[in-house]
Amino acid sequence: MSYFENFINANAAYVDLHGTAHLPIKPKTRVAIVTCMDSRLHVAPALGLALGDAHILRNAGGRVTDDVIRSLVISQQQLGTREIVVLHHTDCGAQSFTNEDFAAQLQQDLGVDVEGQDFLPFTDVEASVREDVDILRQSPLIPNDVTISGAVYDVDTGRITVVE
Template sequence: MSYFEQFMKANAAYVDLHGTAHLPIKPKTRVAIVTCMDSRLHVAQALGLALGDAHILRNAGGRVTDDMLRSLVISQQQMGTREIVVLHHTDCGAQTFTNEAFAEQLARDLGVDVAEQDFLPFTDVVESVKEDVQLLRQSPLIPDDVVINGAYYDVDTGKIIAVTEA
């Protein structure tokens, strides 16, 4: 049985728990969370969020990219969010490579030239959070009255640590 088939079977049990209540399209807390795709992060559980509480936007490294900005603008302008949380984590895969080494690997394995592509690797989780918070604060697409905070999740303990401005 494939994982997809297992997922479909598990979904049948989930449907019974879900019920038929229609949740509003706009998140209850008016918060959007920018975080990593890492499978070890259960963001909703770690923050005490229920279904319908917040937008959780994920990509590799939890980095603020053009597409992440696109999603945040839609979240704010169409769905009413007024707060952003940048949430990176320890032991991130984006800390395990450099752009140069990854470009070499992709050239070797896939025969493609991505030497100019920035995959947004980082070495310091606190600094990466600060960088992304600053990008959001400087973006003309994010209104000045939007509250922006940063933190990181410790994958070994589950603890979330606030990152303050330097």
């Protein structure tokens, strides 16, 4: 049995809580959040978000990749968002390896050569936030009047600290 069956069972209860309500497709707060896939970060309750409030884009590290920019352009130009928050966190899995070591591991475990590929690891979490905010500020696909903020979430306390 896979864990998926648990999800189907849990969803039956969720449907009762959810009821039927059609929210607008455009996020109410007009904010898109770029953050990590980490299981200890529940973005909606941590930021006081309800259904329909914001776009949440997640990947390993919450890094600004070409595909994150693709999603942000759709978020902004099709679905009306005008603000971006880059939210990284303490104790991130992207801080636990280097590209070189990871490439060696994948070569050994999977027999795949990924040498030269950047998996976007980082050491300093505030520096990674600033780096990703800068990528967004410099992207011609993100208009200059879009508000961009950066922050770090502490997985031990739930507290978010602004990165200036």
